[in-house]
Amino acid sequence: MGAVSLMHRLSLPDFEEAHLLLQPLIDRGVRHPLPVAWLGTWHVLRVSQGWSEDPQRDTYLASECTKRALDMDPDNSLALAVNGFVHINLLKKFDLAENSYERALAANPSNAFAWLLKGTLHAFKSKGEQAVEHTERALALSPLDPHRYFYDSLAATAAAAAGKYERALELAQRSFKANRKHTSTLRVMTVAQWLLGQHDDAHKTVQELLRLQPTMTVSGWLKGSPAASYEIGRQAAEVFRRAGVPE
Known part of the structure; x- marks a missing residue:
């Protein structure tokens, strides 16, 4: 433990x-x-x-x-x-x-972790509604989880896949408040901020992301991301480019 x-x-x-x-x-x-x-x-x-x-x-x-x-x-x-x-x-x-x-x-x-990860799989495939359904179930099953930041972060990705960017930003900010070092949280926060028109905030989030992960590039992220060949992955990559992640 x-x-x-x-x-x-x-x-x-x-x-x-x-x-x-x-x-x-x-x-x-x-x-x-x-x-x-x-x-x-x-x-x-x-x-x-x-x-x-x-x-x-x-x-x-x-x-x-x-x-x-x-x-x-x-x-x-x-x-x-x-x-x-x-x-x-x-x-x-x-x-x-x-x-x-x-x-x-x-x-x-009742395995909240499995529900969370299953929801994330749907998010990667741009199946937003299923993703939200599963990740929200995970949050409900484990409301006091000691690693709640992780649940909130992946639930934010699901919300972004469903086009629910305000909810995605809310979850990402809550995750970031609990753990400021999770790079996945900063990535989904960048996407949500940019697509909500909060471009200055997105630039600042990318600066923090690159501080934690200085080797990150758009091409490297696309190579490693399971979402790369789906709409959510292509959309995220374009946001990263515009928000200041090196190509």
Whole structure:
């Protein structure tokens, strides 16, 4: 639990410490899927935050974690949700991710994390109404989640996919207030601000985004984003260009 808390602070020293806590626990040979599944999540967040020096290796390691976790317990709801997280965010295999989320929710219909991630999958595919339905259910299922900023951030992406930019901005600002280091929050905040006509605010948000992720470019984001080939991805890329992200 300490490792999970540290990784979600999104401070790089704390994030690295989370790995140092999880790996020895796994190395002890305890046959339980949860630590391995959370290590898979760690690798996904490492890539999405722009901290990975080798995204291909982190993708491989994340996949290995979920395979190992599901070998231990094929019906573990968290492991199935993380498996979907890996397949959508890193491997861009939408069908496999959706199947994994369905299995996670069949095992535990109250798994807020699975509902959240399933909603995000729909957001990436520009299916806004489904995205909002699932992410709002996740928020309702876990109203006091210690990682609420993460839920608010992904729910903001869903709202943006549905064209509900005021709601997207509200959620993104709430997420940012709780955790100022989540780059995904700043990306969706930029999109919402720009499309609401708040161009000066969007420029300021991009400046903060580039401070946290100085290597970000539009082309690099398109290469890594699961949404790149869908309308929401193309729209976001154009907003990033106009708001000051380098090409």
